[in-house]
Amino acid sequence: MNILFALLSGLVFGFGLIVSGMTDPAKVLGFLDLGGAWDPSLALVMGGAIAVGLVAFGIAKRRTVSFLGLPMQMPAARQIDRRLVLGGLTFGVGWGLAGICPGPALVLLGRGLPQGVIFVVAMLAGMALFEILERRKSKTPIVFHQPGRSPS
Template identity: 65%
Template sequence: MKLLMSLVAGLVFGLGLIVSGMANPSKVLGFLDLAGNWDPSLAFVMGGALLVGSLAFPFANKWQRSLLGEAIHLPTATKIDRRLVLGGLTFGVGWGLAGYCPGPALVSLAQGGAKPLLFFVAMIAGMLVFELLERISVNRKRKPHAI
């Protein structure tokens, strides 16, 4: 049942990305082009997501388990630090250059074409580089410094 519900949720999410235009990089780039021919329609999509989130999070904070019995893991970080800012900037630059973010990239990848495939490969490479740098950083912190 959990697998079926996960599949249904993924299909509904993907369909929502297609219907809203979020899987169309030219629509996204039009939204991000504030100085040119700006397309404000995605602001309504984002506003709808904020509305749903603002209604759902107060309930999620009170629940220990989802409706399907899975544990709910909400973010615990509350500080704006260098990693958050650099991650947001990296995400924003990638989104602005390509017109894709991870979810819409997967939807576009399923629709076919070279551009989403190239973005997907670059996204996976970026994730692998991040993991490698994280492991190097953790290992440096664990090793005692020689005197």
């Protein structure tokens, strides 16, 4: 049942990305281009998504199990550290270069666009590099600071 809801959620998410214009990198770059002819559309995408999200996560916060009886696994990490900021900045530079973030990348791949294939392969390589660096670090015997990671 959980698998079915994950599939449905991915599908609806993909529909939202397509309808909103997020899968058109030229439009995304139009939003990020404050110095040119600015297209404010994507602010409304965020606004619409957060309007629904505020209600949903408000309900989620008061529950310990989901409607399917599964444990609620909301992120517990609280600390605002260098990792969070540098990671966000790095992601933002990549986003600004191509106008593609992870969700739309997968939709472009699903469409079979060669650019989608190239981007997703590179993105997976970046994620794999992170895993390798993390694994190497976790072998270091002294850990002064254990950064929390949220599943987002």
